[in-house]
Amino acid sequence: MKIKLSCTAFALALAALPLAATAAGDPFLKAQMIAENLEPVIVHPEQQKAVQEKLAALEKHSGRKPNILILLVDDLGWGDVGAYGGGTAVGAPTPHIDSLASGGLKLTSTYAQPTCTPTRSAMMTGRLPARTGLTRPILTGENPKVNPWASEQTAAGLLSAAGYRTALSGKWHLGEPDGFQPQQVGYDEYLGILSVSSEFSQGLDARLVPNLVLKPERMAALKKVSRSAITAGKRGELAQVLEPIDSIEALAQIDQKFANFSEDFIRRSVKAQKPFYLIHSFSRVHNDNYPAKGYAGKSPAGFPYKDAVVEVDDIVGRLMQTLKDTGQLDNTLVFFTSDNGPSDDLLPDSGYTPFRGGKGSTWEGGVRVPGIAYWPGIISAGRQSDGLFDLMDLFNTSLAVTGNSAKVPKDRYIDGIDQSSFLLSDQGVSNRESVYMYAERQLMAIRWEEFKVHLKVFDVKRAGANLDESLVSSTGMSPWVYNLYVDPKEQVSTGHRNFEWGLPRVVGIAGRHLATFQKYPAKDLGLAKPVQ
Numbered sequence: 001m002k003i004k005l006s007c008t009a010f011a012l013a014l015a016a017l018p019l020a021a022t023a024a025g026d027p028f029l030k031a032q033m034i035a036e037n038l039e040p041v042i043v044h045p046e047q048q049k050a051v052q053e054k055l056a057a058l059e060k061h062s063g064r065k066p067n068i069l070i071l072l073v074d075d076l077g078w079g080d081v082g083a084y085g086g087g088t089a090v091g092a093p094t095p096h097i098d099s100l101a102s103g104g105l106k107l108t109s110t111y112a113q114p115t116c117t118p119t120r121s122a123m124m125t126g127r128l129p130a131r132t133g134l135t136r137p138i139l140t141g142e143n144p145k146v147n148p149w150a151s152e153q154t155a156a157g158l159l160s161a162a163g164y165r166t167a168l169s170g171k172w173h174l175g176e177p178d179g180f181q182p183q184q185v186g187y188d189e190y191l192g193i194l195s196v197s198s199e200f201s202q203g204l205d206a207r208l209v210p211n212l213v214l215k216p217e218r219m220a221a222l223k224k225v226s227r228s229a230i231t232a233g234k235r236g237e238l239a240q241v242l243e244p245i246d247s248i249e250a251l252a253q254i255d256q257k258f259a260n261f262s263e264d265f266i267r268r269s270v271k272a273q274k275p276f277y278l279i280h281s282f283s284r285v286h287n288d289n290y291p292a293k294g295y296a297g298k299s300p301a302g303f304p305y306k307d308a309v310v311e312v313d314d315i316v317g318r319l320m321q322t323l324k325d326t327g328q329l330d331n332t333l334v335f336f337t338s339d340n341g342p343s344d345d346l347l348p349d350s351g352y353t354p355f356r357g358g359k360g361s362t363w364e365g366g367v368r369v370p371g372i373a374y375w376p377g378i379i380s381a382g383r384q385s386d387g388l389f390d391l392m393d394l395f396n397t398s399l400a401v402t403g404n405s406a407k408v409p410k411d412r413y414i415d416g417i418d419q420s421s422f423l424l425s426d427q428g429v430s431n432r433e434s435v436y437m438y439a440e441r442q443l444m445a446i447r448w449e450e451f452k453v454h455l456k457v458f459d460v461k462r463a464g465a466n467l468d469e470s471l472v473s474s475t476g477m478s479p480w481v482y483n484l485y486v487d488p489k490e491q492v493s494t495g496h497r498n499f500e501w502g503l504p505r506v507v508g509i510a511g512r513h514l515a516t517f518q519k520y521p522a523k524d525l526g527l528a529k530p531v532q
């Protein structure tokens with residue numbers, strides 16, 4: 001009888017989800033609302049104060065604002081990096097990335113969105129894809145009916161206005177048409193690809209896609225909708241073709257070109273005595289990987305994917321050396337991460353995660369990514385934390401460490417949180433209470449403390465089919481609950497058996513979150529599937 005009563009109460013609570021449920025007053029919850037348009041924050045005044053003092057002392061000493069370098073790898077798995085248990089163990093050592101982890105802060109609960117475009121847009125705007133409308137990758141020749149960038153603010157744009165030199169090097173994948181390009185939405189400089197590696201390889205590799213590459217009519221049509229080239233542009237200009245990507249050999253070299261540009265951008269910025277904000281956005285290790293010159297077979301594993309991991313690691317080492325050479329190593333916040341989990345569907349051209357699922361899903365394998373913050377002299381070496389960090393937090397954090405928190409927009413909902421005090425203070429703990437995991441517009445799951453609560457689940461019909469053959473299913477009356485400390489692979493839901501105490505907390509958080517869409521409606525770019 002007791003169980004029946006509690007289940008009924010729970011069902012009622014779930015039914016109230018879309019309403020303005022509030023978690024205020026719940027003694028289990030720690031986050032406070034600090035503004036109506038901001039994600040609630042766990043406030044830690046002492047660590048905040050300590051970091052402000054640290055940054056002020058550094059600026060006094062260096063005489064300039066700090067730089068920000070975000071190293072964003074495409075589709076790298078949590079388990080690919082040596083510091084996370086991969087590296088040598090999976091046939092692709094990552095000594096340079098590992099040294100960032102050992103010399104800085106290794107985060108074990110960093111979360112991305114399930115795919116490229118959603119993560120990148122969220123990281124740059126501090127807003128969930130469900131709000132900006134950038135809910136899935138934009139594919140070959142697609143022109144969204146609404147330009148999301150016409151009404152979004154990027155950290156790059158806000159920092160550029162504050163005197164920073166800003167650049168996007170490498171993969172963009174946030175829209176190709178006029179008005180969508182990086183140098184039109186806040187970046188002073190751009191050199192890279194506007195789409196994604198696989199969009200080029202599909203038109204080049206006759207072994208992979210013969211029914212396109214070997215069919216002249218289809219190839220002629222492809223050339224009309226897809227520009228296979230490295231492009232570049234300066235603020236306000238339309239990007240121009242720098243060089244075509246017209247062979248597999250040319251495609252294999254693009255990350256080296258991006259590294260050349262990033263190195264040059266850092267050197268020029270330092271010479272101009274300007275602080276910089278640079279997103280170095282690797283094309284690697286997204287499919288299809290072809291080894292750059294000198295990299296074929298360089299990894300112990302010998303597969304092109306693993307050679308690409310080794311190349312990424314070498315480029316990380318090269319950019320860190322550039323910071324050192326220019327005297328900026330101790331004046332730069334470096335953040336290393338991946339935009340989503342490994343693409344299981346593509347083995348062996350994909351990475352490794354110890355978690356369930358992969359890219360495209362909201363199981364941990366799809367969204368839990370490496371996250372390393374490195375800043376000698378500011379971040380103590382050897383720190384590790386399982387505190388929650390969402391890549392959207394890089395928006396607020398970048399503004400905070402550069403002294404521009406006042407520029408966080410007030411006219412829209414911001415899902416990111418200022419995590420500068422978490423990352424930079426010696427004993428810092430996370431300011432984030434929960435992480436929301438979405439599939440397009442659907443709230444799928446919530447991470448709270450060590451628990452993962454699925455309101456809906458990705459149902460995968462066969463191994464390695466997270467994108468190609470999955471379903472989204474509603475859970476039964478009880479959400480599926482996994483304690484990630486005892487069941488990190490999310491294998492045995494312990495929903496109502498030993499989390500009855502916690503479910504109302506998470507239901508309250510979900511209700512509070514969903515209610516924000518009422519005052520701040522989501523944008524619709526027309527990216528949803530045309531289904532009845």
Ligand code: CA
Nearest residue numbers: 074075116339
């Ligand atoms: Ca990706």
